[in-house]
Amino acid sequence: MIDPIVRLSDITLSLRSAAGLVNILRGVSLEVNRGQHMAVVGPSGSGKSSLLAITAGLERPSSGRVEIAGQDLSALNEDSLAQFRGRYVGIVFQSFHLVPTMTAQENVALPLELAGEAGALERASEALATVGLGARTGHLPTELSGGEQQRVALARALIARPPLLLADEPTGNLDGKTGEGIVDMMFGAAEEAGATLVMVTHNDELAQRCARTVVMDDGNLRDGIS
Numbered sequence: 001m002i003d004p005i006v007r008l009s010d011i012t013l014s015l016r017s018a019a020g021l022v023n024i025l026r027g028v029s030l031e032v033n034r035g036q037h038m039a040v041v042g043p044s045g046s047g048k049s050s051l052l053a054i055t056a057g058l059e060r061p062s063s064g065r066v067e068i069a070g071q072d073l074s075a076l077n078e079d080s081l082a083q084f085r086g087r088y089v090g091i092v093f094q095s096f097h098l099v100p101t102m103t104a105q106e107n108v109a110l111p112l113e114l115a116g117e118a119g120a121l122e123r124a125s126e127a128l129a130t131v132g133l134g135a136r137t138g139h140l141p142t143e144l145s146g147g148e149q150q151r152v153a154l155a156r157a158l159i160a161r162p163p164l165l166l167a168d169e170p171t172g173n174l175d176g177k178t179g180e181g182i183v184d185m186m187f188g189a190a191e192e193a194g195a196t197l198v199m200v201t202h203n204d205e206l207a208q209r210c211a212r213t214v215v216m217d218d219g220n221l222r223d224g225i226s
Contacts, residue, residue: 003070005164005196006032006055011064013050024050025061026219034163037190037197039207042216048200051216052168055198056089057081069163086111090157090195092186094169096149098141104128105137108156115160127155131185147178154182158189165190167199171206183209
């Protein structure tokens with residue numbers, strides 16, 4: 001029997017705006033198997049990033065059930081959820097989300113330090129070396145190029161070797177060649193760790209590298225071409 005690492009059951013998300021209630025996700029159900037690489041595609045505003053945020057536990061759904069690695073996220077308070085996310089979920093954002101006052105090494109070490117693990121800085125240096133930034137550990141984000149910042153973000157997402165890696169338009173702020181290098185690193189790291197990769201993208205070529213594609217359309221989800 002297959003045990004999916006992601007199980008979303010009848011997820012809705014409704015947020016209030018100046019114009020009234022906006023239905024962002026409309027009864028979405030999804031299962032993602034362990035080790036699978038899946039792309040989430042669809043037009044802007046269709047709910048892709050919201051789906052990823054709910055999967056990561058960064059956003060609570062209005063209704064429905066979110067299970068990651070068998071854990072019902074609704075059963076966790078914010079502190080427990082943060083600890084769970086640090087152990088099980090790595091996230092790579094389009095806009096990097098690095099702490100501007102921290103060096104590359106400190107940014108990468110942050111998940112381990114929040115989890116109270118020893119040797120965080122040393123492990124961060126090793127992680128940066130694996131993405132080709134072994135000589136840039138002491139640099140602040142403003143001293144790094146966009147591609148280098150995204151490699152720092154990737155090293156941070158992978159340092160705890162989480163079984164689930166989520167990426168939201170990871171190449172959106174990068175030129176083609178730099179973005180291709182980041183993608184190669186991401187797929188390679190996921191393969192090496194046996195991690196599940198779920199990636200939001202507008203890039204058809206990138207989506208085709210995944211074994212499965214799902215399509216978001218106006219808050220609804222359907223399977224694409226696998």
